[in-house]
Amino acid sequence: xxxxxxxxxxxxxxxxxxxxxFVRRYVFSIDHxxxxxxxxxxxxxxxxxxxxxxxxxxxxxxxxxxxxxxPDTYNEVYSVHGSAMVWLVIIPIATxxxxxxxxxxxxxxxxxxxxxxxxxxFWIFPVSGLMLFSSFLMGAPAAGWTEYPPVxxxxxxxxxxxxxxxxxxxxxxxxxGINFLVTILKMRAPGMTFTRMPLFVWGQFAxxxxxxxxxxxxxxxxxxxxxxxxxxxxxxxxxxxxxxxxWQHMFWFYSHPAVYIMILPLFGIISEVLPxxxxxxxxxxxxxxxxxxxxxxxxxxxxxxxMFTSGLAPFLxxxxxxxxxxxxxxxxxxIFSWIATLWGGKIxxxxxxxxxxxxxxxxxxxxxxxxxxxxxxTDLDLHGTYFVVGHFHYVLVGGSLMGVFAxxxxxxxxxxxxxxxETLGKVHFWxxxxxxxxxxxxxxxxGFMGMPRWVATYDPQFQFWNRFESVGSYIMxxxxxxxxxxxxxxxxxxxxxxxxxxxxxxxxxxxxxxPNYYNFKHIPTVYGLPYDFSQPLPYTGLEDxxxxxxxxxxxxxxx
Amino acid sequence: MAIAAIPHDAHGEVxxxxxxxxxxxxxxxxxxxxxxxxxxxxxxxxxxxxxxxxQGWPPPGIARLDVAFAxxxxxxxxxxxxxxxxxxxxxxHGNFMKYMWMLIATIIxxxxxxxxxxxxxxxxxxxxxxxxxxxxxxxxxxxxxxxxHGFHVFMGVCYLTVxxxxxAAGTYTYQKYFGITAGTLYWHFVDVxxxxxxxxxxxx
Ligand SMILES: [Cu+2]
Numbered sequence: 001x002x003x004x005x006x007x008x009x010x011x012x013x014x015x016x017x018x019x020x021x022f023v024r025r026y027v028f029s030i031d032h033x034x035x036x037x038x039x040x041x042x043x044x045x046x047x048x049x050x051x052x053x054x055x056x057x058x059x060x061x062x063x064x065x066x067x068x069x070x071p072d073t074y075n076e077v078y079s080v081h082g083s084a085m086v087w088l089v090i091i092p093i094a095t096x097x098x099x100x101x102x103x104x105x106x107x108x109x110x111x112x113x114x115x116x117x118x119x120x121x122f123w124i125f126p127v128s129g130l131m132l133f134s135s136f137l138m139g140a141p142a143a144g145w146t147e148y149p150p151v152x153x154x155x156x157x158x159x160x161x162x163x164x165x166x167x168x169x170x171x172x173x174x175x176x177g178i179n180f181l182v183t184i185l186k187m188r189a190p191g192m193t194f195t196r197m198p199l200f201v202w203g204q205f206a207x208x209x210x211x212x213x214x215x216x217x218x219x220x221x222x223x224x225x226x227x228x229x230x231x232x233x234x235x236x237x238x239x240x241x242x243x244x245x246x247w248q249h250m251f252w253f254y255s256h257p258a259v260y261i262m263i264l265p266l267f268g269i270i271s272e273v274l275p276x277x278x279x280x281x282x283x284x285x286x287x288x289x290x291x292x293x294x295x296x297x298x299x300x301x302x303x304x305x306x307m308f309t310s311g312l313a314p315f316l317x318x319x320x321x322x323x324x325x326x327x328x329x330x331x332x333x334x335i336f337s338w339i340a341t342l343w344g345g346k347i348x349x350x351x352x353x354x355x356x357x358x359x360x361x362x363x364x365x366x367x368x369x370x371x372x373x374x375x376x377x378t379d380l381d382l383h384g385t386y387f388v389v390g391h392f393h394y395v396l397v398g399g400s401l402m403g404v405f406a407x408x409x410x411x412x413x414x415x416x417x418x419x420x421x422e423t424l425g426k427v428h429f430w431x432x433x434x435x436x437x438x439x440x441x442x443x444x445x446x447g448f449m450g451m452p453r454w455v456a457t458y459d460p461q462f463q464f465w466n467r468f469e470s471v472g473s474y475i476m477x478x479x480x481x482x483x484x485x486x487x488x489x490x491x492x493x494x495x496x497x498x499x500x501x502x503x504x505x506x507x508x509x510x511x512x513x514x515p516n517y518y519n520f521k522h523i524p525t526v527y528g529l530p531y532d533f534s535q536p537l538p539y540t541g542l543e544d545x546x547x548x549x550x551x552x553x554x555x556x557x558x559x
Numbered sequence: 560m561a562i563a564a565i566p567h568d569a570h571g572e573v574x575x576x577x578x579x580x581x582x583x584x585x586x587x588x589x590x591x592x593x594x595x596x597x598x599x600x601x602x603x604x605x606x607x608x609x610x611x612x613x614q615g616w617p618p619p620g621i622a623r624l625d626v627a628f629a630x631x632x633x634x635x636x637x638x639x640x641x642x643x644x645x646x647x648x649x650x651x652h653g654n655f656m657k658y659m660w661m662l663i664a665t666i667i668x669x670x671x672x673x674x675x676x677x678x679x680x681x682x683x684x685x686x687x688x689x690x691x692x693x694x695x696x697x698x699x700x701x702x703x704x705x706x707x708h709g710f711h712v713f714m715g716v717c718y719l720t721v722x723x724x725x726x727a728a729g730t731y732t733y734q735k736y737f738g739i740t741a742g743t744l745y746w747h748f749v750d751v752x753x754x755x756x757x758x759x760x761x762x763x
Contacts, residue, residue, distance in 0.1 A: 011579040113583045178590040186583055216594045220601030224703075232692040233699045235605060241695040243612050246605055253601075 036101030082145030108189025177211030203268020266403025278345025351425030362398025387447025431479030438472025
């Protein structure tokens with residue numbers, strides 16, 4: 001019997017029974033959209049906590065002599081701030097949050113491949129977050145977010161908790177990566193070929209293998225650190241034959257690709273927002289899609305550019321320097337494609353678009369300062385200074401976090417059915433943008449002047465710019481408060497969004513906001529790219545989506 | 560007659576949902592094995608890195624491993640790989656009795672391998688005084704990596720035992736065959752990892 005002769009009823013047509021009761025609907029949900037929202041809420045809560053730590057840092061640095069917290073506490077504060085922002089905020093929001101929320105809709109699927117596994121991935125995340133923050137109760141990790149041994153071997157008991165927490169959140173990431181990869185490979189709607197996938201899906205597709213592979217390498221490094229701290233098994237302690245540099249290799253083998261875990265999904269968001277609000281097809285669709293894959297691949301071959309001061313052989317230094325420079329090529333291709341998309345477009349300055357444009361400016365700047373650090377001679381001078389801090393905050397806050405906000409202002413309408421308030425949104429953007437630059441731009445010249453990072457007190461000559469930065473950071477925080485107020489206000493009283501407030505063309509905008517639990521009444525067929533604004537939509541089978549009729553599977557038809 | 564393995568629903572039609580779900584699960588499982596492989600590779604990298612940056616190898620005062628014994632133990636494990644392969648083949652062709660016997664053989668050989676490893680550990684720890692935490696990077700790498708591998712074999716033995724009991728009780732039926740395929744993949748994966756571990760610890 002051929003498969004075609006069988007009645008349809010494959011996985012694409014399958015509808016889970018409607019979840020009943022509050023717990024199954026909103027707590028232990030297997031619906032990717034709810035799980036996505038759970039990720040976002042949890043991520044933003046952790047962002048508030050880690051932001052509080054950031055303001056503790058900036059308040060301490062108001063005075064050259066410190067005095068707000070003790071130097072030991074200061075070490076704990078910046079270590080947990082960095083760890084939380086990377087592993088509990090940016091990565092979960094970019095992958096588990098926006099990934100879950102949007103990409104299954106974009107490929108015309110009813111859910112991810114493994115909904116139960118998805119629920120498990122999510123629930124590991126808040127547990128590990130609480131574990132990380134609980135480390136303050138027992139003496140938090142104090143060797144920076146990179147936790148280099150031998151310092152981390154001698155750290156307080158909370159360092160062991162840190163290992164366990166990051167290991168667990170890594171397991172969650174790995175499971176998410178597997179889930180997303182299978183979903184994209186196997187569950188696309190008919191006609192949704194790889195070269196018709198929206199660029200946000202490409203972003204997730206490039207990120208998923210990084211989540212799977214790089215995170216596992218970090219898990220090994222963390223497991224070894226855990227074993228050494230708890231059982232005294234020598235991996236990193238040089239007095240027992242171990243090597244602290246081994247940790248650096250394993251840590252950066254993960255953490256450089258992790259930079260792309262934190263940026264590729266946001267590239268995807270930018271690639272959706274820019275064409276929608278400039279009413280023009282994205283320029284160089286294939287260039288953007290394939291350069292994501294190139295970045296993901298090259299990202300595995302450059303980790304030792306973080307180790308130029310760790311006694312790397314000179315030929316290896318040159319090799320890693322050149323490899324790192326090559327990543328600038330696919331990244332530059334993207335930036336030029338985005339600028340070309342804007343060129344001559346009818347630009348609509350919505351808040352989402354402002355954040356996308358802000359992303360473009362700040363990320364490009366952060367990319368350029370990255371080249372200074374990838375070049376061996378300048379890195380030897382700048383390593384361990386505030387220049388580094390300035391650089392990666394431009395990439396991770398000016399880049400990733402701006403992208404997160406662009407995504408929030410864009411897709412909030414889809415997840416809640418209401419629009420975020422645009423006026424408050426613009427206040428948010430300008431406070432955030434100005435405050436951000438005030439906070440992190442002076443760090444570059446402070447770095448050139450030789451101000452070291454990771455210090456609780458500093459030379460009085462740096463005081464003016466440090467105060468300037470702290471004021472900037474308070475302004476930035478005000479901006480973020482506007483965002484939270486906006487979310488709370490708009491959920492209750494925001495303007496009703498309707499299915500497609502932006503006139504966007506990807507599939508998630510062709511169904512109601514918020515979508516029904518089964519996403520699509522009928523799985524659509526796809527005929528082309530979603531970016532051709534002058535043409536009719538390239539889909540069929542969507543006629544019933546905005547009517548009241550239930551899907552055929554639920555009307556008692558043969559199943 | 561491999562086609563007979565496609566499951567049918569109550570109406571005698573192909574259960575498309577099961578077929579596709581199985582395909583998804585297999586792909587997911589394969590990706591899981593890739594991550595698992597990265598976990599092993601990272602520790603293998605750590606071992607080779609430490610070995611090459613330390614002060615000479617083997618570290619002074621550490622006895623040579625018993626290569627001959629480990630070689631025999633490896634033969635036992637590879638034998639279980641062969642019986643696992645035939646278990647799957649027989650399942651596909653509907654030869655239940657042969658499938659059951661092959662599965663039992665796999666479980667016994669797997670358990671024998673674990674027994675051999677236990678014996679080797681006992682010998683190292685109590686006769687040679689080589690321990691996990693007290694013998695420098697050799698003890699750390701050897702016990703961590705072979706321990707991880709042994710844990711994988713142990714999990715495999717448990718899993719196959721459950722599968723065997725389920726088949727015997729009739730709850731794992733001919734219609735479902737994700738479990739046996741995944742089990743076979745996993746078992747071969749564990750075999751391949753052992754080839755690498757054997758080479759780097761006993762031969763290199
Ligand atoms: Cu890097």
